[in-house]
Amino acid sequence: MCPPLARREPRGHDLLTLGGNAVIVASGLTKRYGDRVAVDDVSFTVRPGRVTGFLGPNGAGKSTTMRMVIGLDRPTAGTVTVDGARYADSPAPLRAVGALLEARALHPGRTARAHLRWLAASNGIPAARVEEVLGLVGLEAVAGQRVGRFSLGMGQRLGIAAALLGDPPVVVLDEPVNGLDPEGIRWVRSLARDLAAEGRTVLVSSHLMAEMALTADHLVVVGRGRVLADCATADFIAQHAASFVRVRTPRPGALADLLRRSGAQVTRDGDELRVQGADTVAVGELAAGAGLVLHELGLVRSSLEDAFMTLTAGSVEYAARPAEVTR
Ligand SMILES: Nc1ncnc2c1ncn2[C@@H]1O[C@H](COP(=O)(O)OP(=O)(O)OP(=O)(O)O)[C@@H](O)[C@H]1O
Structure with missing residues (x-):
């Protein structure tokens, strides 16, 4: 269901058909910090085999939600389960869910390889897998360097390597393209899609509508x-x-009737009609055939970014105010 919707409980049907698959189910998830409600009664289902984009402006609650998914934050109310169980109850967490979260704490004096080996050892993962994931994320050449000297992009790649270490069926990536160059962004996009194509459950957050449009099969938009x-x-x-098509005419009622009879959908605002299902040529010819005068006729395209801004308007935490006009 696509239109703005305030609440959606996971339906019983979802839970039945998805049983046994690695799926994330959030139900009435709420997190308060004092008076501040960071996550407010959020329900969604992340299914396997597709990339689900978790999209929202800064401060929308994406990171907090993802932290609750992997048990780093405790919900004030509601539940979130992975494959029917709480992540915190998983006996081998890295094998159950691989996560890249923002502001990952790294020991700056440790090399990338040592960091991954330490993670592997503490999760019962063979050391050979470390070399595999280093290759997968393109960090082999710098695996012996201390992570304190890594760029933001290299740090992101290392975080993704850590997320994939346990070959998990569920992958959660919080703003994975932050700090990456265009080649890196393309790489994350195809990695996410490949992981989903392998049948994994992939949840990727971003505040970039255009990026999500290219990466995600499904969107959960939050504000x-x-x-x-x-x-x-x-x-x-x-x-x-x-x-x-936007068309203005002194006889909007007559033109709207004509257009509707031809199968178009029309909404009216004063002397202006907004028409879908007919192009400018069809609208112009229909009007001319009926002797109707037009004052304006044109095609209006709204960008996806505009749509996202409109949908999340009022839910942006830190919006830039227009500069004051000085005379
Ligand atoms: N530990 C905390 N203590 C108090 N408030 C917090 C804490 N963590 C998050 N918040 C607040 O909760 C809200 C949601 O933050 P969150 O980081 O989850 O949003 P986000 O969508 O991930 O945004 P961003 O893209 O900026 O990280 C914000 O208002 C934030 O200031």
């Missing part, structure tokens, strides 16, 4: 801690970034 939309990316695009 100020609430779910604003939960739908297939294609449906979100079709619904929110649609183009329409």
Whole structure:
């Protein structure tokens, strides 16, 4: 379901059909810090075999939600389970869920290889897997360098290597493209898609609509801690970034009737009509055929970024204020 929706409980049907698969189910998830509600009654399901984008502006509650998914934060109310169990109850967490979270604590004096070997050893993962993931993320050449000297992008790659170490069926990546160059961004995109194609459950957060449109099959859009939309990316695009014909005429009622009879969808605002299902040529010819005068006729395209801004308007925590005009 795509339209803005305040609450969506996981349906019994979801739970039955997904039983046995590695799936994330959040139900009424809430997190308060004092008076501040960071996550407010959030419910969603992340299914295997596709990339689910967790999209929202800064401060929307994405990181807090992801931290609750992997048991780093305790919900004030509600539950979140991975494959039917709380992550904290997993006997081998790195093998159950691989996570990249922001501000990952790294020992700056340790090399990338030593960091991964330490993680592998403490999770019962063979050391040979360390070399595999170093290759997978393209860090072999710098594996012997101290991570304190890593760039933001190299740190992100190391974090992704750690997330993949346990070959987990569920992968949670919080803003994985932060600090990456265009090649790195493309790499994360195809990695996420490959992981999903292998049948894994992949949840990726971002505040970048355009990036999510290219990466995610499904979107959960959040703003100020609430779910604003939960739908297939294609449906979100079709619904929110649609183009329409804008036409102004002194006889909007007559033109609207004509257009509707021809099968178009029309909404009216004063003397302006917004038309979908007919292009500018069809609208112009229909009007001319009926002798109707037009004052304006054009195609309006709203970008996906516009759609996202509109949907999340009012839920942006730190919006830039227009500069004051000085005379
Ligand atoms: N430990 C904390 N103590 C108090 N408030 C917090 C804490 N962690 C998060 N918050 C607040 O909760 C809200 C949600 O933050 P969160 O980091 O989850 O958002 P986000 O969508 O991940 O944003 P960003 O992209 O900026 O990281 C924000 O208002 C934030 O200031």
